[in-house]
Amino acid sequence: MWKIHHKLLNPAFSQHVLNTYLNEMDAQAQNLVSQLTTVAEKGPVNITEFLIQYVLRTVCRTSLRLEAKDQDMIDNEYAKAIEEIANIVVRRALNPVFHFSFLFNWTAMYKRQVKLSRNNKKLLDPIIQKRKSDLTATKRTVNNNDDSVPGKFKPALDLLLHLSDEQYVLSDDEIRAHLNTFVAASYDTTSSVLQIVLLVLGSYPEIQERVYNEIKDVFGNRQELTKHDITKLIYLDAVIKEVLRMYNTIPLIARKLDTDIVLPKYTLRAGSSCIMSIYGLHRHSSWGPDAKQFKPERWLNPATLPTNLNVYAPFGIGKRICIGKQYAMMSMKTSLVHIVRKFHITGDDISTLKWNFEVVLKAKTPLINLTLRS
Numbered sequence: 314m315w316k317i318h319h320k321l322l323n324p325a326f327s328q329h330v331l332n333t334y335l336n337e338m339d340a341q342a343q344n345l346v347s348q349l350t351t352v353a354e355k356g357p358v359n360i361t362e363f364l365i366q367y368v369l370r371t372v373c374r375t376s377l378r379l380e381a382k383d384q385d386m387i388d389n390e391y392a393k394a395i396e397e398i399a400n401i402v403v404r405r406a407l408n409p410v411f412h413f414s415f416l417f418n419w420t421a422m423y424k425r426q427v428k429l430s431r432n433n434k435k436l437l438d439p440i441i442q443k444r445k446s447d448l449t450a451t452k453r454t455v456n457n458n459d460d461s462v463p464g465k466f467k468p469a470l471d472l473l474l475h476l477s478d479e480q481y482v483l484s485d486d487e488i489r490a491h492l493n494t495f496v497a498a499s500y501d502t503t504s505s506v507l508q509i510v511l512l513v514l515g516s517y518p519e520i521q522e523r524v525y526n527e528i529k530d531v532f533g534n535r536q537e538l539t540k541h542d543i544t545k546l547i548y549l550d551a552v553i554k555e556v557l558r559m560y561n562t563i564p565l566i567a568r569k570l571d572t573d574i575v576l577p578k579y580t581l582r583a584g585s586s587c588i589m590s591i592y593g594l595h596r597h598s599s600w601g602p603d604a605k606q607f608k609p610e611r612w613l614n615p616a617t618l619p620t621n622l623n624v625y626a627p628f629g630i631g632k633r634i635c636i637g638k639q640y641a642m643m644s645m646k647t648s649l650v651h652i653v654r655k656f657h658i659t660g661d662d663i664s665t666l667k668w669n670f671e672v673v674l675k676a677k678t679p680l681i682n683l684t685l686r687s
């Protein structure tokens with residue numbers, strides 16, 4: 314089922330659609346910088362909540378097309394509930410006893426999962442209904458006036474509604490499940506990667522200065538971003554790619570095999586579940602003797618990269634690869650441009666940080682120190 318939906322939803326994440334999100338991403342990034350200014354010059358602080366808010370707001374305003382007044386409907390509480398459900402799913406998966414529903418359904422975890430899902434349903438249903446009626450109203454106005462108007466793109470939520478309305482492919486439950494997946498798959502991953510990039514910039518001052526100089530060269534005194542600016546940020550792109558290699562937030566992905574896979578020493582049987590270590594892949598010997606070093610420069614010279622591109626998979630691999638890959642890169646670059654331009658960053662040394670692994674790998678209570686650049 315996901316295979317069909319993945320294909321149907323891809324247009325909502327095409328580069329053409331993403332370019333139309335840029336202004337909103339830019340506005341949200343400037344908003345993030347204003348928020349961060351309130352904690353600048355105040356010593357080391359944990360800015361996780363600011364980053365989460367930024368990512369959530371950006372996803373709500375772009376993919377879900379919520380207006381400012383409706384945006385608070387999807388707030389931190391909703392996102393935290395999604396995270397808690399995901400953690401319950403992982404804890405269940407890791408305990409074979411709980412694979413049997415008749416046992417799992419007696420646990421406190423199951424009761425909590427049901428409660429959280431019910432709350433989310435109550436929260437999402439009005440959003441879906443409101444967008445449905447907005448779309449019907451727009452269609453009516455457009456039909457009465459001019460056929461060519463209704464926007465050049467469909468944000469993900471509109472595309473879901475269109476698929477359910479006109480092609481009868483999605484039920485209301487499936488729409489809700491997809492919305493939950495978008496929010497769950499985007500906010501925690503993107504905010505964690507952003508956090509790690511900032512910690513890396515604080516730990517390697519020479520890398521931070523090079524990123525800063527590149528931003529200065531591309532923008533001069535201009536504030537707003539264009540899609541052309543993003544493609545010129547070659548070094549920033551290399552830094553993010555290297556962060557995603559060394560500190561990839563999703564170190565493991567799972568697959569159920571539909572055919573036997575014959576390896577030199579083993580055969581993995583069809584029907585079994587496999588865990589693939591992306592963490593291991595990103596340190597494979599084909600990256601060279603410096604595989605364990607943080608070196609953004611490797612991305613500037615394709616000759617130094619492994620010939621088999623499948624050894625780099627921060628967004629997964631194959632048919633189930635992350636649908637929001639370009640979206641995430643664009644939103645991270647937009648926010649980093651504004652943050653690095655405004656602040657000088659120092660903080661916890663990335664090499665001595667402790668990590669937490671739930672669904673996403675996250676730095677444990679990371680502290681960042683922001684000082685205003687003159």
Ligand code: HEM
Nearest residue numbers: 498499502503506563566628629630633634635636637641
């Ligand atoms: C830096 C940020 C992100 C990282 C590192 C990331 C990583 C991943 C990974 C590793 C997967 C699993 C792929 C596989 O199994 O092969 C995935 C799936 C997915 N991602 Fe992302 N992602 C990010 C941001 C986003 C964003 C911004 C969105 C949407 C706006 C998104 C939407 C999805 C969806 C819908 C799936 C499929 C989930 C499923 O198969 O059930 N992701 N992502």
